[in-house]
Amino acid sequence: MKNGKSPGSDNIPVEIVKVGRHRVIELLRIAFNKCLEEQTIPEIWNCAIVILLHKKEGTGEKAGSDHVRKTNEWLRHQSKVTDVIKRVARLKWEWVGHMARKTDTWSKRLLEWRPWGEKRPRGRPQMRWDDDIRQIAGTRWLQVAQSRDEWRSLKEAYTQVVETG
Structure with a gap:
C-alpha cells in the first residue's frame, strides 16, 4: 500500500494502518472471531469495494521464484482467525x-x-x-x-x- 492514497469508505488512511499494523491485525482478529461466535456480520461490511491485486514478477522471497503465494492456512495462522x-x-x-x-x-x-413405503427418485442419491x-x-x-x-x-x-x- 502506498502512502498518500485516498482512504476507502472507512476513512482510515494507509499511513495509520502501516504504523499500527500489529494492533490493527489484533483488532481484526477479535472482530472476526466475535462475528463467528455471534454468527452475525456487521451491516457496514456488506458495503465493500474489492480489487484484485496482481503480484509483480520477481517479488518472491526465494531467488529465482516468480512470486510467493500466501495460502488461506497461512492467513488464518497469521491472523489467528478461526476456520469456519x-x-x-x-x-x-x-x-x-x-x-x-x-x-x-x-x-x-x-x-x-x-421413511417407510416411499420409493427413491431416479438417479444418484443425494448426500x-x-x-x-x-x-x-x-x-x-x-x-x-x-x-x-x-x-x-x-x-x-x-x-x-x-x-x-
Whole structure:
C-alpha cells in the first residue's frame, strides 16, 4: 500500500494502518472471531469495494521464484482467525453426539427415523446429513456416540474429512 492514497469508505488512511499494523491485525482478529461466535456480520461490511491485486514478477522471497503465494492456512495462522468450515464441522459432530446420547426425546427419534413405503427418485442419491458421519464412525455411529471418549477421538478425523471435501 502506498502512502498518500485516498482512504476507502472507512476513512482510515494507509499511513495509520502501516504504523499500527500489529494492533490493527489484533483488532481484526477479535472482530472476526466475535462475528463467528455471534454468527452475525456487521451491516457496514456488506458495503465493500474489492480489487484484485496482481503480484509483480520477481517479488518472491526465494531467488529465482516468480512470486510467493500466501495460502488461506497461512492467513488464518497469521491472523489467528478461526476456520469456519472446521468450526461448523466440530459443532455438527458435537451436536450429533449429544443428540445420540439423549434418551427418549423427539430429536433422538428423528435421528433414528427411516421413511417407510416411499420409493427413491431416479438417479444418484443425494448426500444425507449423516453420510459423512457414517464415513468416519461407521454404520453403528449411534452406538459409538454413546462413549464420549471414543466419540471425541473421532472428532478431529471428521473435521479433516469435511475440510478436504
